[in-house]
Amino acid sequence: MPDINSFGTPYASDMFQKALLRRLTRTGLILCWGMSLHAQDLLLGADLSYVNEMEDCGVIYQEGNEAKDLYSIFADHGCALARYRLWHNPSWYDQLNQGKRYSDLPDVMKSIRRAKDYGMQVLLDFQLSDFWADPSRQWAPEAWADIVNNLPVLEDSLYNYIRETLLQLDASGLLPEMVQIGNETNRDILMATGVNAPWQLDWSRNAPLFNTAIRAVREISAETGEEIRIALHIAGPQNVEWYMDGFISHGVTDFDIIGLSYYWPYHKPVTIAETGQVISRLRQHYSDKEVMILETGCIWTTSSHDQAVNVLNEIAPGYTPSSPEEQARWMIDLTREVYRQGGTGVIYWEPDWVSSGCRTYWAQGSHYENAAFFDFDNNLLVDGGIKFFNYTTSSVRVTDDIPNGFTITFQQRQCIFRSNNLPFDASYSYQVVDPLGRILQSGSLNSLNGTSYEKTVSLPGVVPGWVTCILLHRQQVIATNLHWIGL
Incomplete structure (x- = not known):
């Protein structure tokens, strides 16, 4: 999250498609994996840790001036992942509002269940603290205060905490697809x-602390048979390369994702293009790691709706004056650059954090309502940042013997295949696949309704959730598209 240390010291947030494609490869449905496959492998999501609290504070999210569940809004607009911070024991909440705690394990479990009900992947952010962890502070939980200088005992507590947390989640069917060890660990x-x-x-x-936490995650993954990807998280593109060099050179190597935060007000003058160059170098230097933006945000106005000081108050040159449209343009430009340079994901931090009558630790209201995806009446800004979820990458694989020019689109509960060059014949087939790689529907395109250049698959039997429509030519995948099927 953004550094809010200036507000005072308190004690005296590939991969559905990539996993799917790996599964299809193992089952023999993709025959030429070594060839270039540009699948829809960019994971776009949001940190939604504040949603439960906002709703308890009386916030009613709206779209088109009609009340709507926030998860429904975000799923409908293409959000594929929800990120949640987890605090060890946030007892400081006891003095706020109704004394209810948030971002502890019960609250996070409620959030994960909501996200999974809407088909979203989950990134669990172990903050390893009772309070905000960021570059300005990395405080151990109060329960561990007496052991911070006793490394073996601290490692043991950390190991058991990570392990027991994941076991509780697994027992409820709520294991996350990804975890991050620490938050902005600069x-x-x-x-x-x-x-x-x-x-x-x-x-x-x-290094021993990180490796201990990683070991706990890997063990749970092995015991449950569920893949849990591990991310490390550094704030600032200008910092991440030498931090990663430090991790690797000191033996912290068993992780999957290099994560970074990028906020223009905090990390200027680093531009989007320069951030892309950092991602490119990381991908070249650490080819076995993915690179994701785990936190970012952009304002849509410089105005405020309450007395809480906002943490973001600037927008990058070239995107002024601030507006919902410029917020969307900045996010889409960043997302495009991340993908172009080999990155695999972008996560927007707390687009749900609107103003309310409740208090934060520092003031009443929100410190971020000018960067949320909603106006000051909690109505969705349809031309704002939420549009970045709709950014799509090319889904077509081009080979010497398979022509380019195929598209897959969706209309309600229909998947529409189109060819811009050659008519479909008996050599073309389709599949509809769920997140586990199970084929829900399949057949020859010749059997479908439509013209020789356009075929439509009806999806009446598909339950709500994410599905992927796949176009094959002689059993080779040439195009894919991911879609959320609603109720």
């Missing part, structure tokens, strides 16, 4: 409460 993690300075990075302590 300094030593699990430090004594109140230690903000001096900055330090002691790898003899840091």
Whole structure:
């Protein structure tokens, strides 16, 4: 999240398609995996940790001036992943509003269930703290205060915490697809409460802690048979390369995703293009790792709707004056650059955090309502940042013997295949596949209604959820498209 340290010290948020394509490869449905396949492999999501709290504070989200469940809004607009922060024991919430705690395990479990009900993947953000963890502070949970300088005991507590948390989630069918170890870990993690300075990075302590947490995740993944991808998270494109060099050189290597935060007000003058160059270098240097933007955000107005100081108040040059349309343009430009340079995901931080009558630790209201995806009446800004979820990458694989010019689109509960060049014949077939790679429908395009250049698949038997329509030519995948089928 953005650094809110300036507000004061308190104690005296590939891969559905990539996994699907891997599964199809293993089952023999893709015969030429080594060839170039540009699938819809960019995962776009949002940190939605505040939703439960906002609703308890009386917020009613709207689209077109009609009340609507926020998860329904986001799923309808293409959000494929929800990220949630998890605090160890956020007892400071006891003094706020009705004393109800948020971002503890019960609250996060409620959130994960809602996300999964709408077919979203989940990224669980282990903040490893009772309070906000970011580059300014990485405070250990109060329960571990007496062991922060006893590395073996601290490792044991960390291991058991990660393990028990994931076991509880698994018992409820709520295992996340991804976890991140720490949040914006630009300094030593699990430090004594109140230690903000001096900055330090002691790898003899840091590396064993990260490896312990990673080991706990890997063990749960092996025991449950569920893949859980692991991300490390650094704030600032200008920082991430040397931090990753530090992780790798000190033996922290068993992770899947290099994650970074990129906010223009915090990380200027680094531009979108320069962020893309960082991603490109990371992909070249660490070819076995994916790179994702785990946090980003952009304002749609410089105005405020409450007394809480907003954490973002600037927009990058070239995108002024701020407006919903410029918010969308900045997000789409960033997303396009991430994908172009080999990145695999972009996650918007807290687009749900609108103003309410409730208090944060520092003030009444929201510190982010000018960067949310809703106006000051909690109505969706349809021309705003939510449009970035609709950014799609080319889904067509081009080979020497298979012509380009195929598209797959959706209309309600229909999947429409189109060819711009050659008519479909008996060599073309289709499949409709669920997130586990199970074929829900299949057949020859010749059997479908339509013209020789356009065929329509009706999906009456598909339950609500994510499906992928696949176009094959002689059993080779040449185009795919992912779609959410609603109720």
